[in-house]
Amino acid sequence: MIEEFANNVDAGLSQSEKTLPSKYFYDKKGDALFVQIMKMPEYYLTRCEMEIFSTQTLALIESFQADKNVYFELIELGAGDGSKTRKLLAALSDEGYQFDYMPVDISQNALDQLEKSLQQALPHVSVIPKHGDYFEMLGSVKDSHHPKIVLFLGSNIGNMSDAIASDFLYQLGANLSKNDKLLLGTDLIKPADIVLPAYNDESGITRSFNINLLHRMNAELGANFDPGGFAHAPEYDENEGIAKSYLLSGCDQSVDINAIGKTYHFHAGEKIHTEISRKYNDEIVCGLLQQTDFSIAAKFTDKNHYFADYLLNRN
Template identity: 80%
Template sequence: MIEQFAENVDLGLSKSEKTLPSKYFYDKNGDELFIEIMNMPEYYLTRCEMEIFTTQTDELVDSFRADKNEYFELIELGAGDGSKTRKLLAALSDKGYQFDYLPVDISQNSLEQLQLSLQHHLPLVSVVPKHGDYFEMLGSVKDSHHPKIVLFLGSNIGNMTDTVASDFLYQLGANLSKNDKLLLGTDLIKSEDIVLPAYNDESGITHSFNINLLHRMNTELGANFDLDAFSHAPEYNEDEGIAKSYLLSNKEQSVKIAATGKTYHFRAGEKIHTEISRKYDDDVLAKILAKTDFSVNSKFTDQKNYFANYLLNRN
């Protein structure tokens, strides 16, 4: 894990336009900070998706067209704290569906906390945690031959470019069978005054979340980043429909990373691209799905039309 972390960091920081993979945000501190982000007044995404799961729970369950007499697997990619999913799990359990809930996450800490929470709140739901990479974990259940409903919520798909997202969904479909389902959470395209504060809150939590990536590199990779010498610098282009997060070097500086055995140089004002957050509409999603095995079955939105959960069918 450390070797891959170091390799990915070296690859990104060696580019002419420096990057760092967003998946490394999520250590224990990163997990806790992201939970704080989800509770920020500016971060509408979680509240809007929670509204859908709270007010349209029965409609979501009905859209799955699951047979109460047939066992299925409910697989959540990037499960996090599972707060939204709990509404769905409770409804499925109360209605007598037969299923196992398989939360998949790269964070062992998140999985442990989620399992403890569900044991307390929904003791009748069977939980089978899967720690690791999405496709590795999907591969482990691919041959079970049971119907599958996959959840990919929170607009996690938005952390990918459209090309990568299309390839991701194609690969996901390759691990599923005909008529399996995918519930895909997407943040919809909106104006800058709504979107940008979600990535640049007044309390500075998103700043801490982005800077924590440097702290993690200091701790795990033996780097010597001066955390005060970098700033959180988000951008959003409504026409493009993509929010981007950067770490901005406040001065000319050099950073040594023991795990890579290299020194990296930063100009004053130079940016490290850490994350994208793609926003969607029906047309954007249609283009992404064009080369996959998925088609749109249903669409659920919150009252403000800020967020959408698309129910996709594996053709």
């Protein structure tokens, strides 16, 4: 894992326009910071999707078209703390459905915390955590031949470019069978005065989340980044519909990374691109699905139409 981390960092920082993979936000500290982000007043995404899961729970379940007499696998990609999903799990359990809940996450810490909390809150729900890459974990259950309902919530799809997202959905469909389902959470395109504060809150939590990537490289890769030498710099273009996060170098500086054995130079004002957060509408989602085996079967939105969960059917 450290070797892969080092290789990914080297590849990103060796480009003329420097980047760092957003998946490395999520160590133990990053997990905790993201939980704080989801509770921020500015971060509407979690509240809006929670509203959908809280007020339209039975409609969501009905859209799955699951048979109470047939066992299925409920697989959540990037499960995190599972706060929204437990509303669904409780309702499925109460309604008498037969299923195993399989949360998949790259963070073992997040999975451990989730499993522990679900054992306490919903002891009758069977939880089988899967630690690792999405497709690796999907591949491990691909041959089970049981119906599958996959959850990909929180607009995590928005952390990918459209081309990568389309390929991701194609590969996801390749790991599923006819009539399996995917519930895809998407943040909808909105004005900048709503979107941008979600990535630049007054309390500075998103800043800490972005800067923590430097602390992680220092701790795990033997780097000597000065976190105070970089600023958190988010941007949002409403016409493009994409929010972007950057680390902005405050001065000319050089950083050694021992695990790579190289020195990287940053000039004052140079940006490291750390994350994108794509916003969607029906047209964009349909474009993503053009080359896949999925079609839209239902759509659920919050009352403000800030967020949408699309129920996709594998054809």
